[in-house]
Amino acid sequence: MTAPLLQATGLSAGYGQAMVLRDVDIEVAPGQVAVVLGANGAGKTTLMRALAGLLPFSGELLVDGRAVRNSRPDKMVGHGVSLVPQGRGTMSALSVVDNLRAGAVSRRDKAVVEEDIERWFTTFPRLAERHAQPAGTLSGGEQQMLAIARALMSRPRLLLCDEISLGLAPRIVQELFETIAQINVEMGTALLLVEQNAALAMKIASYVYLLEVGEVVESGAARDFEQSESIRRVYLGY
Amino acid sequence: MDIFLTRLFAGMTAGSIYAMIALTLVIVFRSSATINFAQGEFALFTTYVSWWLTERGWNIWVTLIPAVVIGFVLCAAAERFLVRPVRRRDEAAVLIVGLALFTGLNGLSGTIWGSDDKVYPRLVPVSVDSFLEIAGARLFYDSLFVMGALVVVVGGLTLLMSRTNLGLQMRAVATNQESAGLCGIKVGRVFMISWGLAGAIGAVAAAILVPILPPGQLGLPGMFHMLIFGTVAAILGGLDSIKGAVVGGLSLGVGLAMINGYGSGLGGSISLTVALVVVVAVLGLRPSGLFGSKRLERV
Numbered sequence: 354m355t356a357p358l359l360q361a362t363g364l365s366a367g368y369g370q371a372m373v374l375r376d377v378d379i380e381v382a383p384g385q386v387a388v389v390l391g392a393n394g395a396g397k398t399t400l401m402r403a404l405a406g407l408l409p410f411s412g413e414l415l416v417d418g419r420a421v422r423n424s425r426p427d428k429m430v431g432h433g434v435s436l437v438p439q440g441r442g443t444m445s446a447l448s449v450v451d452n453l454r455a456g457a458v459s460r461r462d463k464a465v466v467e468e469d470i471e472r473w474f475t476t477f478p479r480l481a482e483r484h485a486q487p488a489g490t491l492s493g494g495e496q497q498m499l500a501i502a503r504a505l506m507s508r509p510r511l512l513l514c515d516e517i518s519l520g521l522a523p524r525i526v527q528e529l530f531e532t533i534a535q536i537n538v539e540m541g542t543a544l545l546l547v548e549q550n551a552a553l554a555m556k557i558a559s560y561v562y563l564l565e566v567g568e569v570v571e572s573g574a575a576r577d578f579e580q581s582e583s584i585r586r587v588y589l590g591y
Numbered sequence: 592m593d594i595f596l597t598r599l600f601a602g603m604t605a606g607s608i609y610a611m612i613a614l615t616l617v618i619v620f621r622s623s624a625t626i627n628f629a630q631g632e633f634a635l636f637t638t639y640v641s642w643w644l645t646e647r648g649w650n651i652w653v654t655l656i657p658a659v660v661i662g663f664v665l666c667a668a669a670e671r672f673l674v675r676p677v678r679r680r681d682e683a684a685v686l687i688v689g690l691a692l693f694t695g696l697n698g699l700s701g702t703i704w705g706s707d708d709k710v711y712p713r714l715v716p717v718s719v720d721s722f723l724e725i726a727g728a729r730l731f732y733d734s735l736f737v738m739g740a741l742v743v744v745v746g747g748l749t750l751l752m753s754r755t756n757l758g759l760q761m762r763a764v765a766t767n768q769e770s771a772g773l774c775g776i777k778v779g780r781v782f783m784i785s786w787g788l789a790g791a792i793g794a795v796a797a798a799i800l801v802p803i804l805p806p807g808q809l810g811l812p813g814m815f816h817m818l819i820f821g822t823v824a825a826i827l828g829g830l831d832s833i834k835g836a837v838v839g840g841l842s843l844g845v846g847l848a849m850i851n852g853y854g855s856g857l858g859g860s861i862s863l864t865v866a867l868v869v870v871v872a873v874l875g876l877r878p879s880g881l882f883g884s885k886r887l888e889r890v
Contacts, residue, residue: 405773430775438773444766446884455763458756459775507775 356418358383358511358543359404359434363412366403373399375567376412379545381511386537386544388554388575390584391564397547398439400564401515404545405429405436430459435509439516441500445489449480452488452499456506466506473502476532494525501533511543512536518550526550530557551584593727598852599845604734605804605820606844607741611796612821613828613836614744615789620830621765622785625674625685626822629692631814633669633790634797636696637662639704641798642711642809651712651798658794666790667783674786675779701811708808711801737799744792745837752833761785765831816863820847823866826873829883838881843869 357380367373374396381387391397403410406424414421416432426436444452450470457466474481477498483491488499497517504512514533518526534557537544548554555561561578563571571583578584612631619627640661641654669692677684715733722729752758763771764781772778800817801809824843828835847862854861873880 407769407772426769426772427775427777430773436773438770442767442770442773444763444770446766447762451759451762455759455771455774455776457774458760503774 355382357381357415358385358417359545360415360418361404361412362415364400364403364410364414365412366399366408366410368399368408373567374403374410377564377567377569379562379569381543381545383510384537384541384543385560386534386546386558387560387562388546388548388551388558389562389564390548390551390554393549394566395564396567397564398515399567401436401438401513401545401547405434405438405513407436427459430507430509433508433510434513435504435507435511436513437497437500437504437515437517439519441493441496443488443491443496443499443503446487448485449488449491449499450484452503453506456503459507469506469508473505477502494521494529497521497525497529501529505536505542509542511545514544514546516547516549518548518553526553530554533557555579594852596726596728596730598848600728600730600734602845602848603841604737604844605848606824606841607737608796608800608804608817608840609820609824609843610741610837610840611744611792611799612817613824613840614748614833615793615796616821616825617828617830617833617836618748618785618789618792620825622761622782623670623674623678623685625689626825626830627666627692627786627789628686628689628818629669629696630666630789630793631797631818631821632693632696632700633662633666634793635811635814636665636700637790637794638711638797638801638809639700639709641794642709643704645712651714655795655798658798659791662790662792662794663787664790666793667787670783670786671779675782697811706811708806708810711798711809713802714799733803737803740795740799741837741840744795745833748833757781757784819863819866823869825880826870827880829880831884832880832882835880835882 359381361377361379364377364379365372365375377400389397389400399408402408404414406426406429409423414424416434421429421432444455447455453470453473454466457469460466474484479495480498480502483495488496491499501517512533517529530553533544536542546554546558555575555578558575561573561575562569563583615630616626619625619630637658641651641658644654644657645651673688673692674685677688713733715736717731717733722731752762760771760776760781763774763776764778768778797814801813804817806813820843824839825836827843828837828839847865850857850861850865
């Protein structure tokens with residue numbers, strides 16, 4: 354078995370006194386697609402924010418076997434971990450192309466950056482059409498495309514996606530999932546998805562974590578969950 | 592006509608200076624959403640350094656180099672070592688740090704250089720005939736120089752913002768700090784550089800303004816008025832807009848020159864009254880100013 358790209362052991366995090374995430378163990382292997390499923394308030398976003406360096410945490414976090422402590426988002430990007438945050442987090446006053454350039458500030462190979470921008474414009478032609486527009490004027494689906502492309506501009510080895518389906522039309526969600534699955538296959542980028550849309554996420558994930566009230570209650574290979582009652586239980590509470 | 596033009600030129604000269612001070616406040620506000628009330632006192636300190644060096648025989652222009660460097664370093668260090676540790680605990684306490692810096696720097700300048708006023712040389716010497724005559728009004732070369740300095744500062748800033756990687760990072764941080772961090776931008780470093788840049792521009796603005804705006808000498812209370820007018824200009828233009836700082840500064844300068852000129856019966860302190868009215872009007876009618884972005888609730 355390959356060494357995990359990211360390994361969290363006994364991870365706890367929260368906001369002030371309120372501990373949202375308790376003692377969570379999660380592992381993502383290079384190139385793997387894993388999904389964290391859970392109901393509202395289960396701590397999915399908290400988990401993603403802690404992993405991306407936006408929230409302080411206790412417990413152990415290893416990237417490539419090396420411990421990461423008191424992290425900051427820019428450091429996690431440096432480690433090859435990039436987050437598509439919930440609510441997209443595009444920089445609304447910046448143009449589409451500036452959003453993408455900003456996503457690449459950590460890179461040294463400036464010449465290749467423009468090629469990467471072209472690449473994502475090919476993947477998302479609607480972004481190419483609107484490349485000079487402020488990101489704030491884009492539709493929800495376009496902003497989500499931009500958020501994904503922006504996160505990929507740092508050439509991460511692990512892409513964290515926090516509910517990319519939220520608030521979007523089913524057809525666009527379908528497209529986005531096909532795109533990230535393709536990126537995973539073509540570029541070997543590992544994915545850790547957090548989703549309410551379990552059915553769709555299960556289609557591309559090979560490993561599943563079920564999160565319930567801040568704790569991982571069950572985990573295993575995705576195919577073992579297909580007929581499982583646990584997923585329904587996590588979502589519906591019975 | 593000539594009297595109107597004379598007032599217009601005087602207003603644009605003062606306005607260019609207000610605009611430069613407003614720019615320093617805007618640069619800081621765009622990054623860290625704080626108004627640095629000590630901005631004027633940083634500039635006062637660097638101007639004292641510049642004066643002290645001229646007393647030792649340095650050319651006034653050469654003294655600008657250490658003044659700008661010290662302005663940059665002092666402001667950047669203040670952000671890194673005073674503002675940032677406090678901000679982590681309490682956003683509102685940052686204002687108190689600003690006030691502490693305000694009195695601290697003023698006191699420090701007084702302790703080192705004494706409280707008596709100094710004669711600070713002009714960057715551009717004036718004589719009785721160093722002016723252009725335009726429709727009967729005199730436009731002195733040093734006024735042209737002040738306006739030119741504003742053009743250079745704004746041009747440089749615009750290029751920095753639109754053409755450089757640092758500028759992109761500064762714009763990203765101004766739009767959305769969290770997303771900027773997720774891009775891999777070192778947000779803290781951008782804060783620090785922004786403060787430093789404001790300190791450097793402040794050093795230049797102060798060296799220009801001290802000999803030409805009342806009282807015409809370098810004294811401890813000298814920057815207080817300037818900071819007030821700079822703040823009003825920044826609020827009028829929109830606290831996070833570079834264009835707004837320029838338009839706000841120039842309109843305030845010209846507006847005050849006209850009111851003082853044509854309303855001579857209104858008394859000597861009318862400028863401050865007008866400034867207060869402008870602030871209240873802007874905050875009441877259009878809180879984001881002329882060109883500021885709409886989301887300024889975080890003030």
